[in-house]
Amino acid sequence: MVLRTLLAAALLLAAPLLPANPAGAAPAAKAGPVALACTGYVALTYDDGPNAQYTRALLTALRSAGARATFFDLGSRVQQQPQVTREVVQAGMWVGNHSWSHPYLTNLGAAAVARELGDTQNAIRGATGQAPTLFRPPYGATNATVQAEARKLGLTQVTWSVDSQDWNGASTDAIVRAATGASAGGIVLMHAGYQTTVDAVPRIVQGLAARNLCPGRIDGSGRVVAP
Template sequence: MKKDQLLTRRRALIAGVGVLGGAGAAGLLTRGTGGEAGPSAAPAPGPPARRPLKPSAYRLQPLAGYGPPVDSAGTPVRREPLLRMTGIGRTMVLTFDDGPDPRYTPDILSTLRQYDVRAMFFVCGEMAAEHPDLLAEMADDGHVVGNHTWSHPLLTGLTRGRIRAEMERTSEIVEKAYGERPLWFRAPYGAWNRAAFQLGAELGMEPLAWTVDTLDWTEPGTRTIVDRVEGGAGPGVVVLAHDAGGDRSQSVWALRDYLPHLLDAGYHITVPRRYQV
């Protein structure tokens, strides 16, 4: 599939996006923390009965289309990552890290497609290089793909040159497989430093962390993951989950449970977009 074809069909399919506009994208700026994949365990059985979320009488209508490409020279250098979206009503963002993984990512994409929902995937370059078809599928469905470095290292222990190489190499493989370079990045383990913010901005990317951490990498059980998402649901919330890095069966089952419940409660699940500044 040629790059221009991927771009054409992505833009034709993408809709229902929220707004995080360029230099005005900042929400609550506090640092988040991430985790490292723990040992594999058997997934929990199907989700049990759940408590109701606070109902809502409406759902937000989608905002159509993307703005023009962002000029990297206009990308601000943050001191802290963005944690949430602001000023856009009852809207949430679902994000998935560390993939794509052919064992779990297709199931997550299938569930999102079933409910016509867009999400963000922060991919590792080495995984994307092995599974470019999954990035093409993300493009087809209108999801946003972000940069999660090449090999998922702890950036605070790397030289500036190594950080750039991790980011730049991943952006290149994303552009090749997805159709355009990523406009968002996320530091592995939630460990940010000045060099990461500066280099990310130089590459035209905004740093996005999260509001709600499911801690699904600890494999706490499907029910626990669902409770964390539903308990943390709120306007502008960004949810962190994983589609790779270990046994993610619980993450797959949890998404099937909490996604329709969030929609029924009146939340609009969307992805951010950026405007040229």
């Protein structure tokens, strides 16, 4: 008994001292990209939601990776699935306007463009309590009329600098290569409708972190900044 007690004491003295965890404190969160190491930011964006299956899967993947993203949603789908859009905001993501029905807005007159954008603003505000400040024209198709109607609603037009081609059948590997090749200030186009895109999330965040880049937020001037 005495020998066991002496051995236990010796092991205790040899053990490294660890910082005490305050009473009731939550366990430390799993380490993600270190914000202080970021030399630039890249915006991860997902179009055409909400999608009950893939939007939720994206939220899970993004949260697990410690990343935030912008979801450009269609008003018609927000109307059908407002709860999914609420979950996007509750998860700390941002929601932008992607029109009501995904038309080529450049083929429409001013009144029709105004309805596409205005009805979507109302649907997202109704679902989340917040009106979007960002707008992405479907297909990236825009003109002076589209931009003028967007400005009337206080919307900043956002397109992209990197197309992941997930909509065109790109593999997860190809999506990761495209997204991680983005430069600081870049905006990556992806979509909330593919398992390959969901699977790419952790590798995208890791690949950006290896270059000291972190997922960022698109501000009111269209620049990518710290979240």
